[in-house]
Amino acid sequence: MEYTNHKNYIIDGAGRRWFLKQSSALVGMLALPPLIGQAGTAPASSVPPGLPMKRAITLRINRKAYRIEVEPRETLLDVLRERLDLIGSKKGCDHGQCGACTVHIDGRTANACLLLAVMQQDRDITTIEGLAPSPDRLHPLQTAFVEHDGLQCGFCTPGQIMSGVAVLREGHAGSTAQIKEWMSGNICRCGAYSGIVDAIEAVQKGGRQV
Amino acid sequence: MKSFDYVAVTKPADAVRLMEPQFRFIAGGTNLVDLMKYEIERPDRLIDISRLPLDRIETTDAGIRIGALARNSDVAADPAITRQFPLLAEALLAGASPQLRNMATMGGNLMQRTRCYYFYDATQPCNKREPGSGCGAIGGFNRIHAILGTSEGAAKTQCIATNPSDMNVALSALDAIVQVTGPKGTRAIPVIDFHRLPGDTPERDTVLEANELITGLDLPKPAIPGKSYYLKVRDRASYAFAVVSVATRLAVENGRIQDVRIALGGVAHKPWRIVEVEKNMVGKAATEETFRAAAQQLVAGAKPHEHNAFKVQLAQSAIVRALQTVATS
Ligand SMILES: Cc1cc2nc3c(=O)[nH]c(=O)nc-3n(C[C@H](O)[C@H](O)[C@H](O)COP(=O)(O)OP(=O)(O)OC[C@H]3O[C@@H](n4cnc5c(N)ncnc54)[C@H](O)[C@@H]3O)c2cc1C
Ligand code: SF4
Ligand code: FES
Ligand code: FES
Numbered sequence: 001m002e003y004t005n006h007k008n009y010i011i012d013g014a015g016r017r018w019f020l021k022q023s024s025a026l027v028g029m030l031a032l033p034p035l036i037g038q039a040g041t042a043p044a045s046s047v048p049p050g051l052p053m054k055r056a057i058t059l060r061i062n063r064k065a066y067r068i069e070v071e072p073r074e075t076l077l078d079v080l081r082e083r084l085d086l087i088g089s090k091k092g093c094d095h096g097q098c099g100a101c102t103v104h105i106d107g108r109t110a111n112a113c114l115l116l117a118v119m120q121q122d123r124d125i126t127t128i129e130g131l132a133p134s135p136d137r138l139h140p141l142q143t144a145f146v147e148h149d150g151l152q153c154g155f156c157t158p159g160q161i162m163s164g165v166a167v168l169r170e171g172h173a174g175s176t177a178q179i180k181e182w183m184s185g186n187i188c189r190c191g192a193y194s195g196i197v198d199a200i201e202a203v204q205k206g207g208r209q210v
Numbered sequence: 211m212k213s214f215d216y217v218a219v220t221k222p223a224d225a226v227r228l229m230e231p232q233f234r235f236i237a238g239g240t241n242l243v244d245l246m247k248y249e250i251e252r253p254d255r256l257i258d259i260s261r262l263p264l265d266r267i268e269t270t271d272a273g274i275r276i277g278a279l280a281r282n283s284d285v286a287a288d289p290a291i292t293r294q295f296p297l298l299a300e301a302l303l304a305g306a307s308p309q310l311r312n313m314a315t316m317g318g319n320l321m322q323r324t325r326c327y328y329f330y331d332a333t334q335p336c337n338k339r340e341p342g343s344g345c346g347a348i349g350g351f352n353r354i355h356a357i358l359g360t361s362e363g364a365a366k367t368q369c370i371a372t373n374p375s376d377m378n379v380a381l382s383a384l385d386a387i388v389q390v391t392g393p394k395g396t397r398a399i400p401v402i403d404f405h406r407l408p409g410d411t412p413e414r415d416t417v418l419e420a421n422e423l424i425t426g427l428d429l430p431k432p433a434i435p436g437k438s439y440y441l442k443v444r445d446r447a448s449y450a451f452a453v454v455s456v457a458t459r460l461a462v463e464n465g466r467i468q469d470v471r472i473a474l475g476g477v478a479h480k481p482w483r484i485v486e487v488e489k490n491m492v493g494k495a496a497t498e499e500t501f502r503a504a505a506q507q508l509v510a511g512a513k514p515h516e517h518n519a520f521k522v523q524l525a526q527s528a529i530v531r532a533l534q535t536v537a538t539s
Contacts, residue, residue, distance in 0.1 A: 096240055114239055
């Protein structure tokens with residue numbers, strides 16, 4: 001893969017200042033056409049001529065705007081993990097079956113492995129990296145997962161927590177049975193289920209706004 | 211995944227105008243992207259219809275109209291739906307996972323492929339994926355497959371896959387109508403005629419033409435209001451496709467059946483209904499005996515395969531259980 005595939009332009013939260021995420025991208029940028037893809041000026045990418053062009057898109061992730069070029073076939077999960085260094089969302093099955101890739105789109109859970117990145121413009125995307133209120137404070141459900149052993153290997157955990165937060169926010173944590181049903185889209189091959197349910201119940205009982 | 215071109219549309223007319231045989235509409239993407247990853251679907255271009263203004267749920271004089279782009283989760287939680295058509299909400303909530311229901315749309319759910327695991331496996335013959343290649347499930351492992359309505363024809367056209375949608379079973383019992391628009395104008399197709407039996411073209415799951423767009427679904431107010439129930443039998447408590455499912459609506463007065471609908475999932479290439487059986491039940495006592503007789507008639511033509519003969523009994527028990535549950539609720 002050419003390094004130009006890795007260029008990421010990040011606008012800060014206020015959208016005023018531009019800076020480059022990776023220094024290697026600086027060289028890449030010089031060889032690239034303007035950010036808005038134009039017909040006829042195919043970007044210097046690995047796409048052979050004649051194949052569909054990359055699109056310049058803006059993704060709003062964890063309250064930041066990311067300007068990148070994607071092929072229509074790139075999933076949101078691959079863009080997060082391979083292009084934007086947001087590797088908290090995990091790839092378990094890549095087919096919508098395990099929930100390891102669960103993110104929030106406009107406040108609702110979704111499987112990032114089945115979402116095309118090109119379709120997610122103007123949406124508010126939240127990943128596990130954007131859940132904590134500040135760099136030195138965990139989200140209450142993250143703390144509860146630690147306290148209640150809601151994990152073993154940790155691979156499914158980001159997805160579990162993203163779903164768990166939605167379960168709490170949407171009022172589906174009224175009973176153990178209800179939590180289990182509404183968490184059923186997240187598989188844990190270590191079988192940490194009882195700790196996961198305990199953690200969600202603890203936050204529910206704590207009555208704090210999540 | 212094969213490379214493809216992409217265009218997003220904001221008007222239904224543009225979606226139809228831009229459509230070509232090698233293109234696909236994409237809504238929630240939960241079925242299409244999955245199949246594209248296996249290169250079972252290889253569209254040259256995706257027409258993104260996810261932002262068409264067709265996501266409303268509206269109460270009309272005749273019932274409720276649901277836009278094709280309404281999300282499965284929104285429909286399941288809608289107060290008008292849970293009040294008037296709880297059967298649909300129950301069936302939707304029995305399907306997939308919360309994440310998938312947040313993404314999945316009504317049109318996409320109607321159109322999700324009728325399929326089986328051999329359909330996904332490119333090393334296996336499959337008349338649906340590769341017309342004329344044979345069927346891996348016949349003579350293979352066919353526990354989840356159809357027992358009813360399978361094609362009699364030559365090995366080159368047979369298919370014993372089941373339609374995996376829970377929603378479609380409920381829509382069948384609710385006499386829902388699919389609203390469609392295409393180059394020749396609009397048409398309305400009752401759900402019971404929308405999905406097909408395999409016949410000798412198992413590659414076609416529905417009667418929708420490639421350049422037609424589903425715009426919405428109408429749920430007509432039932433003439434005689436009754437109660438309903440969706441029973442899903444599956445291999446684990448949640449997040450699994452139905453082995454067998456039953457959507458039923460029943461109106462009983464003074465112990466007599468006034469009106470009834472019974473649709474079965476997991477047994478055929480489409481939701482299975484026999485209108486004559488329902489008509490014959492009207493006026494009869496709402497008893498286990500009546501329910502058993504109806505259940506028997508519904509599966510009378512069953513042709514089980516090596517591993518799914520259990521479905522013949524399971525389907526009948528599920529029908530009786532579902533009807534009893536409604537009759538005593
Ligand atoms: C792991 C997993 C488990 C699942 N479990 C269940 C289950 O238990 N029960 C169940 O019922 N379902 C289940 N599903 C299936 C799920 O319900 C469907 O994938 C979903 O409903 C499809 O909707 P969509 O909007 O994502 O469709 P898409 O994937 O966007 O589209 C599917 C097809 O429909 C066509 N299409 C979409 N909208 C329109 C339109 N308006 N007009 C014409 N054509 C259209 C597309 O071109 C495509 O061919 C499961 C799926 C997965 C991945
Ligand atoms: S049952 Fe149908 S979908 Fe499955 S392998 Fe046979 S032809 Fe293909
Ligand atoms: S990686 Fe997306 S659901 Fe498994
Ligand atoms: S903690 Fe290992 S998969 Fe869940």
